[in-house]
Amino acid sequence: MPTTTYPAAVRPDVETLWQYNQLNHPDRPTDVGIGLGSHDLGVATHTANLFLSGMFPRIVFTGANAPTTVARFPRGEAVHYREHAIERGVPADAIILEPQATNTTENIQFTRNVLADHGLTDAIRSVTVISRPYQQRRSYAILRKQWPEVDVICSSLPLDLDDYIETIGDAERVIDMLVGDTQRIWKYPEQGWAIEQDVPDDVMDSFTRLVNAGYTSRLLPA
Incomplete structure (x- = not known):
């Protein structure tokens, strides 16, 4: 049964990936x-x-x-x-x-x-x-x-991590998606689909710990 709670031990790593994947662009008029x-x-x-x-x-x-x-x-x-x-x-x-x-x-x-x-x-x-x-x-x-x-x-809709998880209603799904999107930052350029971007060490470390904790359903094949 989906739940909005998740282990406190993984929270710092989830927050690290959450912040990394947002760009914080100010809204302004576009075409x-x-x-x-x-x-x-x-x-x-x-x-x-x-x-x-x-x-x-x-x-x-x-x-x-x-x-x-x-x-x-x-x-x-x-x-x-x-x-x-x-x-x-x-x-x-x-x-x-x-x-x-x-x-x-x-x-x-x-x-x-x-x-x-x-x-x-x-x-x-x-x-x-x-x-x-x-x-x-x-x-x-x-x-x-x-x-x-x-x-x-x-x-994106301006929500913090906890509020976003509440709107989705499934913490595990959000974390799995977050881990999967992070992996795609370096995987997609290898396929020619995206530009390359810097992945700081703390982001890679958090990603690795979350993978080891079992948040793997959205990972691409090795």
Whole structure:
């Protein structure tokens, strides 16, 4: 049964990875907001909030389904995000849907394609990428590789670690995802999917201890 509690002994390492994976970019106006699909509806909430505060004039919600999201979002992540944003007051005609992507690299590539289909590519000089908090660094690295000519701001619903775990309702799942996203910081550049980024020793040490503690379900194969 999922729980929001987890061992106190691992908390310092979880906090280290939590802080590392967020970039703390200040929000500012950009040409488009890109909401990356996931199991976390908070991404759609924050995207809508930023739109309604005037941070960008249009939104792309991107995402099909993963095994972890199909039960919650049976019509696809992007579709449910769009519906949620409209419920929060975003005009339907301000939202472009990209319902095919199944990973973050496809999120960016397919978003570029759908913006081109709408004749908007030349107008895009800056983007705000909205993701889960621990997905910021990975998303930034992928976008800088896949779309290097645009300026990138990363943003997430502003929650601390404990509050975020409460919203998800499953501490083990959050920690597993956090460990997996951290590993992808050095794994994805090896595949040519993302730019390289520095991984400080304390981050690597925390990652290793959490892996040894069993938080491994989201790790990529060795």
